[in-house]
Amino acid sequence: MVSKMGILAIYRKLYASFGPQHWWPAETPFEVMVGAILTQNTSWQNVERAIAGIKRERLLTAKKLWRLPQKKLARLLRPAGYYNLKAIRLKNFLGYFRQRYAASPAKMRRAALPRLREELLRVNGIGPETADSILLYALGKPVFVVDAYTKRALSRHHLVAEGCGYHEVQNLFMRKLKKEVKLFNEFHAMLVKLGKDFCRKRNPRCHLCPLNK
């Protein structure tokens, strides 16, 4: 019989080992939004290169990026990979962000949560994880972000079935936890750190993993 620990026990163990992660690694809400799109299936290090390049050219505003020709935008996004695709996706988001909220994170934040999430998911190129990352980390909405690391950690510890869906995992967290932004923020960030540091590919239950202590 494999021991099962609860969601809260996982949080406590992670917090004891890692402590606060201070996410999202960005200077402004808008930078979070851009980063959320660029990091789709891509290492954060490569995203940082792309964002650094955009900052170097002083182009990290909704208006400037929106006005940039597709080819030039794609060239800036090159270090992040999938650059043609992401140039389109970023423009799709910027079109929505400018039209609906005048490119103002403060205005966007005033919108009600369920509606806001639906809007984001309607933008071509924004799926559940990207939408929730923007909601939580750019706008401070109490939504739990699920990613590949999260699913792997939970299925490995038998809290969900392997290959289960996004909302199944998300609902588990949101049922078991108080809906607090700070809690959701740190929990997801620590799950990513766990994935990066310990649980990469097939290496189940290494004794250094904080969850096995």
Place this chain on the structure above:
DNA sequence: CACCAGGCAAGTA
């Protein structure tokens, strides 16, 4: 050399 990385949408059966 192979495999992985803070996904998503479009195509196929």
Place this chain on the structure above:
DNA sequence: TACTTGCATGGT
């Protein structure tokens, strides 16, 4: 509905 595939750079 449930798979499969394309997208691309940079690190290990």
